[in-house]
């Protein structure tokens with residue numbers, strides 16, 4: 001059972017990735033795939049999923065659920081899923097999924113595997129890979145009890161292609177407002193993305209490894225070597241106020257796909273790489289030879305950036 | 319107001335690791351620290367205490383004897399009391415087990431607010447906090463970047479994808495997980511550290527606490543997947559710089 005993710009009346013792209021992951025698991029376990037959309041006005045989104053994926057979709061109209069509300073979603077799912085006899089529940093490993101999935105696993109007395117990046121089909125059933133220890137290793141897990149709640153890492157699965165098969169059935173369920181002890185007061189829009197960042201052919205990105213705000217100057221000069229370049233940062237750099245939040249790349253920031261992405265002092269946490277993994281060519285500079293960023297770089301420079309960048313700039317005449 | 323903060327001790331992120339079968343071994347120098355989101359959670363608790371002087375902050379950590387260092391640092395930063403649930407480091411307990419152990423102790427303590435990190439910095443599961451709340455029958459709000467306490471209630475701002483934020487009112491008791499924001503954790507003070515040195519944390523054995531059987535099993539560990547070829551530049555700094563410039567020019571990127 002795929003729990004669709006949506007905001008402001010639109011399905012989040014990760015929903016299609018969840019369906020792709022569900023496809024692998026379901027074929028192995030001989031289960032049927034279904035999806036569920038929760039919201040005050042869930043039907044149009046349920047129609048879209050059923051039309052594009054061909055799977056049966058439940059439009060669960062929860063009274064008062066105008067915006068995402070983790071507690072309401074958890075309580076509604078805890079009531080609904082046992083009735084639908086869901087064996088495997090998939091949510092996104094996102095700020096939304098993480099707000100309801102772990103508690104739901106407790107409610108359902110389910111196994112819980114967070115941040116799934118790939119599935120291996122084995123004789124004994126499906127096993128799930130996730131990153132651990134700062135992305136320096138992967139671990140393989142299997143459930144030893146059912147049901148199973150999974151959260152799926154955004155960007156890890158290729159979105160399922162539109163189904164050629166016939167349109168899936170949509171079934172509407174109405175639920176009254178669950179008894180919540182938290183209440184959504186307001187939703188505030190974010191800083192948005194810096195317009196220059198979206199357009200730039202080259203993105204020079206600063207991570208915590210920049211060390212001191214003064215060292216950002218090295219990255220500015222590096223960006224100056226290119227005709228269309230923008231400066232971006234990982235979250236800690238934006239938290240420190242060295243760059244604005246509109247320059248943050250990643251899960252809670254911007255997604256960029258420049259021709260060249262130069263990651264300087266960035267460890268390569270999934271929440272960052274999901275925002276830049278589609279870049280044309282990736283160069284990473286990091287002093288830690290095991291840094292996770294090197295696993296998706298085209299060129300790996302194991303160096304202290306405060307030594308390497310000045311040498312590079314001097315040689316380039318920048 | 320009684321506040322509990324859950325702290326996980328992790329290896330320094332820059333540590334080098336060797337994979338030995340299904341176990342990951344860090345290479346010396348062996349350095350550990352408090353997971354950064356947990357340090358931010360402790361900072362939030364201490365900020366509450368700065369505003370509400372009657373608030374009492376307890377820090378708790380589950381793990382081997384080494385977590386006492388994390389707890390001493392928490393005392394150094396200003397926690398009032400520390401609790402150690404002693405558990406073996408290997409195999410790492412599953413989140414549901416950790417949550418069950420913490421819940422077994424915390425249930426009788428009457429905490430008004432429990433704070434955890436949004437995720438542990440090393441394994442990024444984001445599970446222990448909300449699972450603990452569920453076991454204690456408390457609501458949980460995750461990914462909180464701003465927190466304001468009133469009497470019997472809380473107002474929080476949680477972050478969502480794309481930098482959008484959601485403001486919520488929360489009835490206490492509740493659990494909140496802290497996401498990074500502009501606040502930086504404070505440094506321990508010398509006087510607190512001296513006091514901490516003499517403190518022996520209140521210690522419980524995990525074996526004496528109830529936990530359900532683990533419902534998932536770690537079968538194996540493997541090196542990370544290479545998603546791209548990853549040409550590693552060789553030579554000294556100047557040679558690497560030269561090579562990089564050549565590659566960028568070859569590809570007409572420069």
Ligand SMILES: Cc1cc2nc3c(=O)[nH]c(=O)nc-3n(C[C@H](O)[C@H](O)[C@H](O)COP(=O)(O)OP(=O)(O)OC[C@H]3O[C@@H](n4cnc5c(N)ncnc54)[C@H](O)[C@@H]3O)c2cc1C
Pocket residue numbers: 094095206207208209210211233234235236237248249250251252253254264265266267268269270271272275285286287288291303304305306331332436437461
């Ligand atoms: C729900 C959620 C959402 C998130 N959203 C985002 C997001 O949108 N964007 C984002 O970026 N993060 C996000 N994060 C945070 C993310 O998980 C990582 O913590 C963050 O990306 C780490 O940033 P970093 O790589 O700059 O810092 P670190 O992980 O601290 O890495 C610093 C790196 O610099 C290297 N280094 C140190 N000194 C030097 C030197 N002198 N020279 C060269 N290298 C050096 C180190 O080896 C290390 O690899 C999110 C986290 C959560 C939980």
Ligand SMILES: Nc1ncnc2c1ncn2[C@@H]1O[C@H](COP(=O)(O)O)[C@@H](O)[C@H]1O
Pocket residue numbers: 324325326327353355356378379380381413416433434435436437438439441442443444445446447
């Ligand atoms: N061993 C531990 N001891 C105390 N708290 C923990 C422990 N492991 C995890 N936590 C708490 O749970 C949060 C989420 O951890 P995780 O589910 O591993 O991502 C951490 O940020 C801590 O606040």
